[in-house]
Amino acid sequence: MSSPLPVIAITMGDGAGIGPEVVVGALADPAVYDRCRPLVVGDARRLRQAADVQGVAVEVVALESVAQARFEPGRVDVVDLGLLPDDLPWGQLSPAAGEAAYQYVRVASELAVSGEVQAICTAPLNKEALHAAGHLYPGHTELLAALTGTEEVSMMLSTPKVKVIHVTTHIGLIDAIAKIEPGLVERTVRRGHEAMRASGIEAPVIGVCGINPHAGENGLFGAGEEEEKIEPALETLRADGIDARGPLPADTAFFLAGRGDYDLIVAMYHDQGHGPVKVLGIEAGVNITVGLPVIRTSVDHGTAFDIAGTGKAEVGSMIEALRQAADLAPVSVG
Structure with missing residues (x-):
């Protein structure tokens, strides 16, 4: 039955x-x-x-x-x-x-x-x-x-080619960068990981974007935000067996996800995630609230x-x- x-x-x-x-x-x-x-x-x-x-x-x-x-x-x-x-x-x-x-x-x-x-x-x-x-x-x-x-939820955008979860969403860019910290990044990735598993992907590969151009280029751009705000979270996640890779340059992460290298991309702020998704498939896009x-x-x-x-x-x-x-x-x- x-x-x-x-x-x-x-x-x-x-x-x-x-x-x-x-x-x-x-x-x-x-x-x-x-x-x-x-x-x-x-x-x-x-x-x-x-x-x-x-x-x-x-x-x-x-x-x-x-x-x-x-x-x-x-x-x-x-x-x-x-x-x-x-x-x-x-x-x-x-x-x-x-x-x-x-x-x-x-x-x-x-x-x-x-x-x-x-x-x-x-x-x-x-x-x-x-x-x-x-x-x-x-x-x-x-x-x-x-x-x-x-208390805390995440926005995920899903298209046939790319799925993206956001660390921050409806706040200004300066405020978003200030808000990003390792605990928030870690919790966001975990929510995304659970959502991917719920959708049938047993071991999702997750690409995590950086904040600065080229993910900071080893300190060339920015003030060390990737090292301070993102990398500690990724170390904790990987120690727990979650395949979270990064910080990745956002300008290539979405291309790589579109060809199948990543099951989920973690965007640090609203437009970093929304722009590429809407180019790739707004007509079939779905917004999922995770958490x-x-x-x-x-x-x-x-x-x-x-x-x-x-x-x-x-x-x-x-x-x-x-x-x-x-x-x-x-x-x-x-």
Whole structure:
């Protein structure tokens, strides 16, 4: 007898952006239901509007609880919070949409922590709208950490060619360099190592970027940051049997990972990791939060207000995010 498929809570994101469109577009693909049992947390009325925009024939069914879901192709089960105004315009900043996006994530987190769902997959929210609603988080990663009481998490970006985990993310570059220290580097690599093993790679090879050009070139560039902040962590990790190599020049590390030399790259700061990943595969990119008590994946694109409500949104990243969430999720017990 096969194991039950995991239930994945899909948060609708900012209702004024392309989140509703990519959600219904992805769930119009019957193959999604072969991998997981998808459950949207959002606004049923907005999803019906998005289905019309996308030109997809699905039945959007408003629910009050997970127990009412049927998880059938052609049917979109929605825990309907009903928070959006009827006349919410597409593509415009809205504090109401920011508040609703926060509540979708809050409810999904509660469902995950209670075990009613096995993973969370998030559509994009708009940070400015989130802040306008009074929720001052840099993004999903920090919001989910706060909602689940998690002290430290890491952002991982995954594409078919390269996977990257970040030591620091949404802080300024000067602040990021100040924050990097051996303990943080070590914990980040360990989280990445565990995530790679969970995805089926028994002995992952991990490449760790330096901070300076050419990883400092033996002291030629910088003030010894690699020796002070990174190398002690790598020594500890290797002593524990983790294959962590570096510090590597970032300008070649991603090329080497793309050809298969590394299973995971550790980036020291936001743009060091995000730039190469988005060149290599933003259309199929997935954002994974590593270190939470629940699995969380996300599309690797924003709310795209410029095309929201036009039917031009691509759904491939959402389908890939659901696939990876299903692959990483623990087996459902019900």
